Amino acid sequence: MTKTAFLFPGQGAQSVGMGAALASSLPKARGLFDRAADILGYDLLELCTSGPPEKLNSTVHSQPALFVCSLAALEKLKQDSPEVVEACSASAGLSLGEYTAMVFAGAMKFDAALRVVQVRGQAMQDASDAAPSGMVSVLGLDRAQVEELVDQARGADVLQLANFLCPGNIVVSGSKSACERITPLAEEAGAMKVIPLAVAGAFHTPLMQPAVERLQAALADVDIVTPRIPVVSNVDARPHEDPAEIRSLLERQVLEPVLWENSIQWLIGEFGIESCYEIGPGRVLRGLMKRISRKLPFESVEA
16 A cells, blocks of 8 residues: 655645635535634634735734644545545644644644644744744755854854755744844855745744743643654654653744754655645645655645
């Protein structure tokens, strides 16, 4: 039997209009949005389908929105190709998407995970508001080159490598002034592109420390069980079975780099997956996969 992995997107994949078709055509998808409205205290479906964009793109809203829309897309796949869902061998999610992967793998329940995601989004938004910061994608340079640039640009501020997405695509994260300093340095070093990301702040750095205590408290209230299939952690690019270890890694995830390229390489090289499905809004993960392994069959189930 073909080994298949389900991959779930993270923040940045959202767009106004997502979830509308699923909610209107699939009762189980609509049911997820209805449950979400009760938990969140606002009409998530209306926000996803109508915006406004600046509200949907805020961290406090985009994280719950992507979580629910991705699971709504999963309901579509369950309806159309139940055999594919039943045969899925492993899963992973990019940053926020790891929570979606955990729910799919049965490690967390939908309602409880959404409550954690809501706290996570609000806490990360508040931490971002407290310290002007951001993230910058550096394209076309290798890790050693970007590390050298980070050392040059950091000064007395916070700046570090935050996302290892695929070969030639590394995101740095830190204080706003340091992010501004690294842009011309990267361009001078030959980067193909240097793109400031439309995010609230310096995710996956110590600047998110104020969010950790709130996230810890939220996770402490959630029952986490051993996933029924491997879910690869962003923190160390390995799956874990112990619920206490999973809880700790989810807490560390907001402070530490996202090892996405390493996670995919583990799935391919160590676990032996032979195909992938990107489940949720956008096609960000498909684009990253093209740089990691062009030969791997890849399908998208969009929200």
